[in-house]
Amino acid sequence: MKHLSSLFLLLAFSSAFSQKPSKIFTSDIDHFWVAYDSIQTTDSFSKKLDLIKRFYTGKATKGLKAFMNARGYNDSLYVKNIENYPKFWNSIRSNTLTIKTKTDELERSVARLKEIYPELKDAEMYFTIGGLNSGGTVSENTVLVGAEIATGSPSTDVSEFQDEWLKGVFAKQSLDNIVSLNIHEYIHTQQTGDRRRVLNQSIKEGSCDLISELVMNRPLERTYLYYGAAHAAQVKDLFRKEMFTGNFSNWLYNGRDKGESADLGYYVGYEISKLYYQNAKDKKQAVKDIIELNYNSDKAVENFLTQSKFFKEKTKDLMKEYRKNTPDVVKITPPNGSLAVSPDTKEMRITFSKEMVPKYYSFNLSDKGKEYLPITKVIGMENSDKTLVLGVDLKPNKEYEFILTNKGFRSKDGYSLKDERLVIRFKTGNK
Template sequence: MQGIGLAILVCGLACATASAAAGPEIQIEDVERFYEIYDAANGHPTVEQLQRDYLDAGSDGLHTLARIRNVTAQSIADRIAKQPAMYTNAKSCLAVLPRVRQRLEVSLRELVRLYPQARIPPVTIVVGRGKPVGVGYPDTGLQIGLEALCAVDWFYPNLEDRFVHVIAHEYAHIQQVATNTDEDHFTVLQRSLLEGAAELVAELTSGKTGYAHFGPLTQGREKEIETAFVADQDKTDLSQWLDNSTLEKPGDLGYWVGYRICKAYYQHASDKTQAFRDILEMTDAKSFLAKSGWYPGIQLQGAR
């Protein structure tokens, strides 16, 4: 994108051990190519154009997101037709990326300080089908959906903050051992702890959690919500707790409960360095919960 002053650095997962001190690599060539196609088609690219000129010609990061999150030319075209403003507005979000990169440099330096073996792969910014906002896995790197992240108004209103804290959340997923297991068989507790751990790591490294909307949803209802969570913790139907937010209505209370369990573990630990490592390397959800000291309605210092 001309004029945003951000170099496009093409690098694969071989760069995963790059020093955070050098600044995180933010790859935007997929976004540039998408908007060349989009603008040339006056905002109405065809499925064939999106497939041939965007997806097929895309980066490894875009191909990864397409594979693991079912991003297709047809699904993108359908979303453009249904919500054209999402794609028009997303283009302006690129302007915040230079400052985002600077702030992420500080956040990732803190991550490496707290967890010296941390991997720092590039962030690939892509345009997708309106979701997901972002994904991060140890073996596939980190991808952020520009149009999805820019469109969620109940995230941080400041776009720069929104990118920084969500990307910090996703960088935590890159480090997690348990994210390599079969997601299709996660229980409510397992998945909530993975997301809650990423929220706590984002808070400890970037200053705030990735998702900022839980206060109004939970205030005064903490014990009620968490008692219901305990009853559902072993279910493999996650729909009441996770992946249930829409553009209009926030949800995903499993993130919030998982964050509070992880924060209880961290606050109760005498060795914070070991606790941070335990949170990222957690594989036994039940054991972690038992050791956390958490209970429904617990009062935590500085918890949101």
């Protein structure tokens, strides 16, 4: 599962227990607050480091150890966060401790999940205190939660934060959502495959919401579901243009950038899964199909989409439409692969098959590094916005190499560039 950069990815809750005994672990939270209170007794940073280690990280469960390793947390980070945000910690404390009062409810929800999906495999759940940048992550059959993010609510004091995302992430959160969010993440521990394609990943996320709704037997309260339903036609039209790409920026894990319109891939994936379920005669088999869908198989995912009837067209016809309309690079000057480019060259031109949206570009360094990048600036578009002009600074007898990606390039009719990753390389000649 990816780093959780938006509200519902960041709230990584999973029921993690077998029927007997319970496998929810909350001791890290208790240990943190013992360390927190101890730290208030001294002004010495070195003593604070000793206290956080003695009472918290030194007593870490295997879940906290895994979380710290995955996110790069250390004793120094914890102490600095405690020092910098006292109002926040005082406001979040009671919420984090509330987790222990939810265990019975969480266990009942997993029992209900097992009723509708008897093949359910056990998972473990570790509630911890993280480093204020991640609600959690899933690792195989283990869910690792940063409760200081995951249990925030509108009453949480965010006045000390400079990070705009942190200021807004709790605005629409509620502790009442814990159980459904828990089921969402539990389903992730059951899924197979991790294909970086908008269609696959949207169904992977949205299907977890659909199963959560079936378990809870009531509609989910999610901003992206409300927003998506209110803009359904517009969202659907944009999705058909981008679902076969690997560009998540408009669809997933984009809470810092999109605000209210973030994570609409969850909404689309939810709608596709819901239609699949509604169209199925055997509902228990449909649940099994949804949970066990292989996300590494594009064919399996595309068949699932077709059977859902989310689009009136078959997926193969949508693919033909997509391939027909996606823009391509038709010319590069100097030509890609050239071996004797004049070092006096000051501009490069990249020409596309369609008119492109100006001011949206995406370039990456190649594996060779920054010293192989010739670009000094983006001059702009010409040729009716079909040609991008780049300023370059070249040296004699030198190789250059960089990567053009489709994450930023988009045609004016809404299609991303065909090549997800185009390597551009050339070599200069003598002066």
